[in-house]
Amino acid sequence: MDGTLLLSGSHDETVRLWDVQSRQSVRCLAHKGPVTNAVIAAAPANMFLPDSRPAVPLPRFSRHLQAPEGGESGEVCVRLGLYAQDDEQTYLQKAERLKQLMNAVTDKALFGDGENTKLRVAELEEEVQTLKKVNKDLYDFSSQLLTKPT
Known part of the structure; x- marks a missing residue:
């Protein structure tokens, strides 16, 4: 390392x-x-100490998968390190989720909860139409100015 x-x-x-x-x-x-x-994962700090004990005591291994009586044997759930877990989210997944949440908050702040959305859309469509008219007038004026005989 x-x-x-x-x-x-x-x-x-x-x-x-x-x-x-x-x-x-x-x-x-x-x-x-x-x-x-x-x-490559670093070894736990206490792994090489002779007096160290594991955090979770493991039972002795059995030669057979199931107990001879067919009953339940003592089961131990061992939590693996972060590198071995499949259900952990990666940093990219967390970043993508955070971005989605930020966009949702921004959209909610801009448009409200949906009550004023139709009114806001109508205002924006009216503004687009006004800008299109101004753009067309500017284009017509500039084309007349350029094509005017001198």
Whole structure:
């Protein structure tokens, strides 16, 4: 995480760890398929301490998927880190949602709650017609001025 190492994957089913400064391959790891992306996450701070205990105690692993009696076994729900969760919104999704909310607030401030919308639309249409008439008059005047014989 300090910028001295680089991780690269390839379609030849290998991942290489590179030393950036010396441009040397430090390690090569083989995989069962092409590696197109990787996520690097920092290890928890207490992971390498010998006296540390996990925050959620996990039960011992069983050899079988279901208990022999067919009854319910003790289940533990483990919350994965943010990188492994699929239901988390990305920053782009959050930004898009925020933009939609801001536009909705702006539209509501401009047009009201819908009561004055028809009146506002009529005023704007009248203004457009006035501007079209002024534009046509200006065009006619300028074309007459340019085509007038001297």
